[in-house]
Every structure is written in structure tokens, then in C-alpha cells.
Amino acid sequence: MTGAKKIMILGAGNTVTPLIEQAKRRGLVTIVVSPDGDYKGLKLADHQVHCDFRHTETILEYARHYAIDGIACTGTDVVVPTIGRVIDELGLYGTGYESAVACSDKWLMKQGLIRRGVRTARGLVCDMPDALTLAKETIGFPLMSKAVDSSGSQGVFKVDRPEELHDAWNASKQASSSGRVVLEEYLEGIEFGAQAIVEGSRVKTVFLHNDQLTSPPDHAPVGHSIPCTLSPDQQARSCMEIAAAIEALGICDTVSNVDLMLVGDTPYILEIAARMGATCLPETISIFGGFNAYDVVLSLALGEPLVAADIYKGMPNASRMIESPQDGVVLQVRVPESVRLHPNLHRLSIYAKPGDSVRRFRVGPDRIGDVIVTGASVNEAEQLAADLASLVEIVFA
Numbered sequence: 001m002t003g004a005k006k007i008m009i010l011g012a013g014n015t016v017t018p019l020i021e022q023a024k025r026r027g028l029v030t031i032v033v034s035p036d037g038d039y040k041g042l043k044l045a046d047h048q049v050h051c052d053f054r055h056t057e058t059i060l061e062y063a064r065h066y067a068i069d070g071i072a073c074t075g076t077d078v079v080v081p082t083i084g085r086v087i088d089e090l091g092l093y094g095t096g097y098e099s100a101v102a103c104s105d106k107w108l109m110k111q112g113l114i115r116r117g118v119r120t121a122r123g124l125v126c127d128m129p130d131a132l133t134l135a136k137e138t139i140g141f142p143l144m145s146k147a148v149d150s151s152g153s154q155g156v157f158k159v160d161r162p163e164e165l166h167d168a169w170n171a172s173k174q175a176s177s178s179g180r181v182v183l184e185e186y187l188e189g190i191e192f193g194a195q196a197i198v199e200g201s202r203v204k205t206v207f208l209h210n211d212q213l214t215s216p217p218d219h220a221p222v223g224h225s226i227p228c229t230l231s232p233d234q235q236a237r238s239c240m241e242i243a244a245a246i247e248a249l250g251i252c253d254t255v256s257n258v259d260l261m262l263v264g265d266t267p268y269i270l271e272i273a274a275r276m277g278a279t280c281l282p283e284t285i286s287i288f289g290g291f292n293a294y295d296v297v298l299s300l301a302l303g304e305p306l307v308a309a310d311i312y313k314g315m316p317n318a319s320r321m322i323e324s325p326q327d328g329v330v331l332q333v334r335v336p337e338s339v340r341l342h343p344n345l346h347r348l349s350i351y352a353k354p355g356d357s358v359r360r361f362r363v364g365p366d367r368i369g370d371v372i373v374t375g376a377s378v379n380e381a382e383q384l385a386a387d388l389a390s391l392v393e394i395v396f397a
Contacts, residue, residue: 123184
């Protein structure tokens with residue numbers, strides 16, 4: 001390990017473990033920051049730091065102590081401001097603190113996009129119930145109620161009628177660590193997403209993907225697929241809007257997760273993050289592009305130039321969350337051989353263990369597992385992923 005570069009990774013759960021595994025494969029010294037717990041990623045680390053992600057000064061002290069060469073995360077927004085602070089203080093590669101905070105706060109994000117003329121939904125921040133009347137008058141219905149600082153679609157609800165607004169606003173407020181809520185116009189159209197590789201401040205590549213979502217009022221992705229089914233012109237417009245959003249918010253040296261809505265032929269930015277997406281999105285773009293998205297995140301964090309290899313092999317694929325139909329305690333998870341041995345199964349992950357308490361699926365962190373499949377077409381892959389996920393049975397205690 002003498003002379004090996006040192007990477008600090010924030011997080012150690014199911015979403016972040018593949019990033020840690022890739023760092024180990026590269027021979028990097030891994031310093032993993034996470035609250036203490038039974039997390040697989042902690043067991044893989046060369047050095048463990050047990051710490052709340054919001055304890056920025058403590059994490060900065062450890063970053064200095066280990067003389068890290070880079071800092072990274074994937075799949076969660078809560079760690080992004082801390083990463084930005086470390087980047088600024090130590091002169092590392094990545095998105096600095098001011099931009100990181102804006103990307104982790106939906107209201108600051110919206111203001112930053114609007115100032116630079118990027119298309120996004122109209123909205124207002126609503127901290128007190130008295131402000132709900134103003135939202136009714138200025139935004140109208142339907143509208144979206146969003147916790148300003150949550151990720152994984154937590155605290156996000158569609159509100160169809162005035163009488164539903166207070167309960168939705170309160171639920172969003174409960175999901176927000178700061179107790180702040182953004183109420184914004186509901187954009188009717190096709191929701192989709194993107195993973196944008198940003199080298200320096202330049203967008204190098206954009207992978208547009210299709211999103212499958214839960215039914216209202218919950219508003220969470222249950223699956224993703226690629227290639228994107230939008231027309232070439234719609235895709236080109238989307239890439240231009242993504243590049244404008246990345247420039248507006250100052251996102252640098254990362255893979256940026258973007259949520260979009262196509263209204264007619266016009267793309268709108270719903271949200272954009274200074275980190276890569278979760279729920280199998282790294283694997284989805286990796287299979288399609290013929291590369292390793294986690295490796296790209298590490299290279300960007302270390303300031304290493306990306307190799308301009310053939311990044312478009314174009315393998316259609318889809319992922320699907322495995323959902324629990326109810327709240328309860330798991331006795332057993334049954335996976336039929338028809339699922340395990342399917343020739344198009346790329347990966348099957350089961351996260352729930354006997355004795356675990358699980359929730360009926362509402363948001364991404366509620367998933368008990370996931371499947372990733374390939375197919376001759378994106379439609380075939382989507383259907384197969386949904387079929388295989390539905391065959392996994394949970395037996396409750």
C-alpha cells in the first residue's frame with residue numbers, strides 16, 4: 001500500500017459499497033466515513049471513521065490526518081455539503097461547498113436555475129402553515145410538495161386538491177431535517193432522468209434513461225432503463241438543458257444525477273445533484289456504456305483524466321426494485337430458480353435478511369432488493385425486470 005493514493009468515501013450502506021469495492025480493486029487506500037453499524041462497506045475499509053455525516057469539522061480533521069488525495073460519495077445528497085467543504089479546504093477535485101449546498105437544497109437549487117434561465121418548475125418555499133394560502137393562489141393545483149433537503153424521493157408528494165395540501169406539506173416538513181418545504185407547480189409530461197459525467201466544469205457525456213415511477217401520491221422511482229426512448233431532437237434539447245443547469249450551479253468533477261420532465265417537446269429540470277444516482281443507475285449506465293461508473297467517480301475525485309474509450313456499446317438493460325407489499329418482519333425471502341437462473345439476469349441483490357423490519361415500498365430506501373436484466377430491446381428488458389422482481393416472495397414472521 002506504500003505510495004497508494006488515499007480516497008475518503010462517505011457512506012457504507014448498500015448504495016455505496018460498490019464504490020468502496022471498486023476503490024479496493026484499484027488498490028486505493030480507503031477511508032470510509034459512516035455512523036457505526038452493521039454496514040458491509042465498513043468491513044471493507046482500510047480505515048473506519050465512525051461519525052455523523054453532518055459533523056463536517058470532525059470529517060475534515062480526519063481528511064487532514066490521513067492526507068487524502070480525494071473524497072467521494074454516491075447515491076445520497078446528505079453528505080454532499082460536507083464533501084464540498086473538504087474539497088475547498090484541502091484543494092481537492094470536485095464540487096465546492098457553495099455549489100454543493102445549492103445542489104442539496106431544492107429551494108437554493110431552484111433559485112440558481114431560474115437566475116441563469118434554466119427551465120424548471122415555478123415554486124415557493126413554505127416554512128409555516130400560514131403560507132399555504134399563498135401557494136394555493138400563486139401555484140394552483142395540482143402541485144408538488146417537497147422536503148428541501150431529502151433524497152431518495154423521501155418527503156415528495158403530488159397534491160391534487162386544496163384539502164390535501166396541509167397533510168402533504170406536513171409530511172414533507174417531517175421528512176426535512178431543516179423543516180423547510182418547497183411547493184412547486186406540477187409539470188405534466190414524461191418524467192425521465194440522466195447521469196452526466198462532468199470532467200472539470202465540462203460535460204463530457206450524458207446518459208439519458210427512462211424512469212418507472214410509483215403511483216401518486218407517492219412519487220418514487222421503482223425502475224430505470226436505457227436506452228432512452230425520447231426522439232433524437234428531444235434528447236438533444238435535454239442534453240443542452242442539463243449542460244446549462246450544471247454550469248448554473250457550478251457542478252464539477254463528478255457524475256451528476258438529473259431528474260427531468262418533458263412537457264410537450266420541452267425538457268424541464270426537476271432536480272440536479274452533485275453526485276451519482278442510486279437505485280441501480282450506476283449499473284444501468286455501466287452496462288449500456290461498457291465501462292464502470294464507480295471507477296469514473298473515483299477518477300474524477302482524484303483528478304485523473306478520463307480515458308476516451310468506446311463508451312457506447314449500447315446494451316439495452318433495465319433495473320427494478322424488489323418491493324415489500326406490507327410493513328412487517330421478514331421470516332424468509334424466497335427467490336425461485338426461474339429468477340436466479342434466468343439467462344438475461346445481470347444481477348440479483350437481496351438486502352433484507354430474516355429478522356429485519358421492512359416497510360411497504362414508498363421510496364427508494366424501502367426496497368428489499370433489486371434485479372438488473374439485459375434484453376434485445378429496452379421494452380423487453382423493462383418487462384423482464386418487472387416480471388422477475390414480482391416473482392420474489394417475502395414470508396413474514
